Amino acid sequence: GAVVSQHPSRVICKSGTSVKIECRSLDFQATTMFWYRQFPKQSLMLMATSNEGSKATYEQGVEKDKFLINHASLTLSTLTVTSAHPEDSSFYICSAGGSAPMNTEAFFGQGTRLTVV
Amino acid sequence: QKEVEQDPGPLSVPEGAIVSLNCTYSNSAFQYFMWYRQYSRKGPELLMYTYSSGNKEDGRFTAQVDKSSKYISLFIRDSQPSDSATYLCAMSLPSGNTPLVFGKGTRLSVIA
Numbered sequence: 634g635a636v637v638s639q640h641p642s643r644v645i646c647k648s649g650t651s652v653k654i655e656c657r658s659l660d661f662q663a664t665t666m667f668w669y670r671q672f673p674k675q676s677l678m679l680m681a682t683s684n685e686g687s688k689a690t691y692e693q694g695v696e697k698d699k700f701l702i703n704h705a706s707l708t709l710s711t712l713t714v715t716s717a718h719p720e721d722s723s724f725y726i727c728s729a730g731g732s733a734p735m736n737t738e739a740f741f742g743q744g745t746r747l748t749v750v
Numbered sequence: 751q752k753e754v755e756q757d758p759g760p761l762s763v764p765e766g767a768i769v770s771l772n773c774t775y776s777n778s779a780f781q782y783f784m785w786y787r788q789y790s791r792k793g794p795e796l797l798m799y800t801y802s803s804g805n806k807e808d809g810r811f812t813a814q815v816d817k818s819s820k821y822i823s824l825f826i827r828d829s830q831p832s833d834s835a836t837y838l839c840a841m842s843l844p845s846g847n848t849p850l851v852f853g854k855g856t857r858l859s860v861i862a
Contacts, residue, residue, distance in 0.1 A: 639793070667849050674758075676838065676854040677794070726793050728850075739840075739850055741786075741793035 636660055637729045639742025646717055646749055654712045654745045656727030662707035663729035667739070668700075671724040683710040717749040753777055756839055756853025765862050769826040773839035773853045776820065780841040780851075783815050785824045788836045788855065797837075798824065829860045 636659040646652050656666055664685050669677040681702050682690040689702035699721075701713040710729075714721055724746050728739040756773045763769055771785075782801055786794035798813035800806045806813045812825040822841075826833055836857045840850040 637793075674857075676756075677852045679849050682849060724791070739784075740796070744791065744793040746791060 637663075637727065637740045637742045639727055639745055641745060642743055643746045644748070646747070648718055648749055649716055651713055651715045652717055652747060654714075654725055654727075654747075656710045656712070656729065656742050658708050658729040658740075661729075663710070664707060665729075666704060666710040667728045668702065668710075668712050669726045669728070671726060671744075677726065680712075714747065717747070719749045722747055722749045753851050754839065754841065754853045757856055758854045760857040760859060762859045762861060763829055765829060765831060765860055767829050767860070769824075769829050769833070769858060769860075771824040771826075771837050771839075771856050771858070773822050773841075774820055775822075775841060775851075777841075777843075777851075778817070778820065779843055781844040782842045783813070783822050784840045784842075784850070785811075785813055786838040786840060786852075788838060790835075794838055831860045831862045834859045 638657045638659055640655045644652055666683040668680045670680050671677050679692050680695045683702045683704040685704045685707050691697045699715055704710040724744050726744045727742045754773055754775045785798045787797050788794040798806060798811055800813050800815050803815045803817045810827045814823040822839055836855040838855040839853040842848055842850050
């Protein structure tokens with residue numbers, strides 16, 4: 634199946650700094666990628682939809698100025714957590730979808746565990 | 751009412767048991783139904799993928815979709831300790847580039 638690579642898998646940063654997470658589709662072109670956040674023992678919560686070449690669409694309650702998304706190419710989307718705070722500590726996961734019907738079969742990255750201290 | 755309901759468990763079964771996992775949903779427009787398995791601190795991996803109603807079997811796994819009841823199931827036969835994970839149901843609309851809607855996930859433990 635398609636492979637999505639997410640990096641880094643784990644990061645610890647100081648409060649107030651920014652962290653960039655990369656999501657790459659390795660063997661297909663992803664016009665759309667999705668970013669999720671998952672708290673312990675909770676389900677995946679969609680944060681935003683990243684569209685290649687255009688602005689991301691954010692879900693209600695997600696601050697677009699805090700969670701910057703860039704989808705500059707068909708194989709790479711990045712999520713930057715700006716001015717991170719301890720409450721931003723979570724598991725962040727990306728998924729990549731191509732054109733329908735493959736898009737409905739989302740492939741996930743390995744996830745990034747962010748700890749803000 | 752949430753779009754997708756899934757009992758979070760935890761569900762604990764002995765090795766070799768048949769496991770039944772279920773989700774209900776409210777949006778009758780959903781056409782694609784998936785089951786993902788997520789091990790601790792890992793990204794979800796796709797287990798089963800079905801379109802509209804019916805059954806699909808893959809090895810020890812069987813997925814069932816009953817659109818009339820808005821109910822989907824995943825059965826695991828001859829469960830193994832390696833099946834211990836969180837199982838998430840997910841579904842989506844027929845149009846492209848739409849995000850999946852997930853259930854909360856059911857945590858399963860298979861005891862040797």
